[in-house]
Amino acid sequence: MRERTARPRRYVMCRPEYFDVTYAINPWMDTAKPVDTPLAVAQWERLRTVLQESGHRVELVDPEPELPDMVYAANGALVIDGKVLGARFRHPERAAEGTAYLRWFRQQGFRAAASRHVNEGEGDFLYTGTLVLGGHGLRSDRDSLLEVQEFFGHPVIGLELTDPDYYHLDTALAVLDRDEIMYYPQAFSPGSREVLRHLFPDAIEAQAADAEVFGLNALSDGRRVFLPEAATALAARLRERGFEPVGVDLSELLKGGGSVKCCTLEIRA
Numbered sequence: 001m002r003e004r005t006a007r008p009r010r011y012v013m014c015r016p017e018y019f020d021v022t023y024a025i026n027p028w029m030d031t032a033k034p035v036d037t038p039l040a041v042a043q044w045e046r047l048r049t050v051l052q053e054s055g056h057r058v059e060l061v062d063p064e065p066e067l068p069d070m071v072y073a074a075n076g077a078l079v080i081d082g083k084v085l086g087a088r089f090r091h092p093e094r095a096a097e098g099t100a101y102l103r104w105f106r107q108q109g110f111r112a113a114a115s116r117h118v119n120e121g122e123g124d125f126l127y128t129g130t131l132v133l134g135g136h137g138l139r140s141d142r143d144s145l146l147e148v149q150e151f152f153g154h155p156v157i158g159l160e161l162t163d164p165d166y167y168h169l170d171t172a173l174a175v176l177d178r179d180e181i182m183y184y185p186q187a188f189s190p191g192s193r194e195v196l197r198h199l200f201p202d203a204i205e206a207q208a209a210d211a212e213v214f215g216l217n218a219l220s221d222g223r224r225v226f227l228p229e230a231a232t233a234l235a236a237r238l239r240e241r242g243f244e245p246v247g248v249d250l251s252e253l254l255k256g257g258g259s260v261k262c263c264t265l266e267i268r269a
């Protein structure tokens, strides 16, 4: 079996102190269902600890009381080669998060620019090490794909998302290692599925049962793959490929439509 090596990463996270479901902008959100915020914080703390114990650096952005979705740090920006492109959200409820993350990056000394087009950061843009995969159709605008390509100088491959349950690219696809991915084909348009098969013929194709528990909303350091613990079949497939799956329980954050990957934003400096 192939030997996998981890590379230390740097992540930004935001403690879900004010996490709640006060509006519904994706099918997973139900404002009638109560949210246990202390439980969300405890589950999130566990994720942070697991990442740190695995040798990764976690930096924190201060949560804001009016922004219950701010815990989903992945949406705050896209950072490659030390360049930061701040998000522009589709929904007004999340608009101020773009400013908050941009301010944080500037305070850390990064040169950060705001997107002109709707662009939900690493929710829709995933870097494979050579390409940027850009999800559109449900959240980020098609025009944002060209903006990202121009800004970072890395080729962007557009992928059309068609199932509202998988409204961000990172709910249906995860990068495991350089140009190695796993994804849920049914979340994409027929043409985009073809593109994925051409580009990644050896990819792991997930089944519905794993996609539905947000198994694709995963984070890989090259060896360990942090993913929702309910995605057991996917964990077995990862093990076959030499990865070490690390199951994490973020059930409370699933009520907002997010899990492991959504809670982290990678800084590639």
Ligand code: ARG
Pocket: 025, 026, 029, 069, 072, 074, 075, 094, 122, 123, 124, 168, 170, 171, 256, 257, 258, 259, 261, 262, 263
């Ligand atoms: N409630 C948030 C929204 O619908 C969840 C965002 C999840 N983040 C992600 N990277 N997929 O926008």
